[in-house]
Amino acid sequence: MNDMPTVSFRMALYLAQIKNRRKFIMFDYGSAVANMDAYGSLWPLDLGEYYFLIDILVDLVAGRNDKVIRPSMALGIAVLLLLTMSLEERLFF
Numbered sequence: 001m002n003d004m005p006t007v008s009f010r011m012a013l014y015l016a017q018i019k020n021r022r023k024f025i026m027f028d029y030g031s032a033v034a035n036m037d038a039y040g041s042l043w044p045l046d047l048g049e050y051y052f053l054i055d056i057l058v059d060l061v062a063g064r065n066d067k068v069i070r071p072s073m074a075l076g077i078a079v080l081l082l083l084t085m086s087l088e089e090r091l092f093f
Contacts, residue, residue, distance in 0.1 A: 024048035048073070 014027045026044035029035050035042055047054070051073055 024051075051077075 010027075017028055018024060024047045026039060026047060028044045029038055032042040035044055039045060
């Protein structure tokens with residue numbers, strides 16, 4: 001039991017939201033006002049739909065049939081990563 005990973009309550013709630021909605025979305029604060037304060041939108045951003053707009057490095061781990069991000073999107077990201085890596089970096093990919 002000493003090596004069991006921990007997850008905060010808020011992270012577990014966020015993962016449950018993703019699972020229940022079957023979308024890779026930002027955290028839903030539960031009200032339009034709170035979402036508007038956090039995101040400038042009534043609804044949290046659907047990251048799976050707009051993944052190509054993210055311009056920071058993201059570690060992406062997904063299952064084959066989890067329907068969080070489309071397979072074509074994940075494959076495109078993997079190809080892009082390989083094309084931008086040096087030879088030394090590719091050896092450890």
